[in-house]
Amino acid sequence: MKPPRFEYHAPSTVEEACELLGSLEDAKVLAGGQSLIPLLNFRLAQPAHLVDINRLPGLDAIYERDGGVAVQALARQAAVEDSEVAAHVCPLLTAAVRLVAHRVIRNRGTVCGSIAHADPASELPAVLLALGGHVIGRSARGDRIIDAGDLFKGVFETALAADELLVEAWFPASSGAFAIVEESRRHGDFALAGAVRASGRLALFGVAPTPVLADPANPGRGLQPSGDLEATPEFRLHLVRVLTERVFAA
């Protein structure tokens, strides 16, 4: 077996899922699994319990709400990519989803999962931040709205509590000019650096432990990106300048 030992739970209602998350020690939510299963296969993640939410009914809607588009926990990235509502209300989201991995991955991966996973190089958290959207965390205690600005706490870390299930992400309409560009070694790879523009707001990803809002006039200020085999910190700062120019030229 590649994954480490875990106890598998497949709740059939959201209430049951929230109860499990509230009562189990060291539980992880399994949605699309396109990030979590590789982490299990490599044994980088070793949760005691997996709560598989794929059998929860009526949690895959993509709909217009409060002048934006709401994406529920089990809406696959491919469904958001093909959604007319998303394309109409928030074309920035449609453009961003197309940059996430490959279509076959998007057939399974979820938008809410990408946000809850909070990979610093991931596109969708940065889009949520640039637009000033929010997520809804549900627990036995009730629903809690968490603004994007308060959500991302560190590498793979969010403000969601252990007993909270991210049931919905809300993206405001991308009404003004928008663009998302990224630089990666190969198509579909994680970005070395990326920039999202929503009107006058700029969010960067891949250059800090979380996505960050930046000043378009001086996007690299205060940033200390890490270096790795693929890019040095200096190269990432160079990309920040170039990508910012590109999103504001678009």
Place this chain on the structure above:
Amino acid sequence: MKVNGSLHAPPLDPRRLLSDHLRHDLGLTGTHVGCEHGVCGCCTVLLDGEPVRSCLMLAVQAEGHEVSTVEGLAAAGAPLHPVQQAFHECQGLQCGFCTPGFLMSVVGLLAQHPDPTPEQVEEAIAGNLCRCTGYASIRRAVHRAAELSGK
């Protein structure tokens, strides 16, 4: 779960990946396993008609769903599936290791776009790695498969 039309019990251990379940428990070794973290595309199968990575799913998650593997494309001795026929005609394979994944990705593409544009073809196969052919003949094979499927 249904695999290529026949019913199978799910594995007892929830840790079993769908790819390993197909290969080791059901003996369907046509589904290949390369990187085991979703990058290479070799293990692509259809889940309810949509291509997915079988190495990025637990087999128990396929319970109640229909899985199609490369073995389900054409019965032994029967004429090849149009996508297989096209890869054969256009030499869209060399060593063949990546081929099952390409075939399943392309079957999924043609179900959604029966007459795909070159851009749609590239997007659909971008998630499958081939280290022998260099992709040009694979691209040709996908367009040929669309022709053969349309007949």
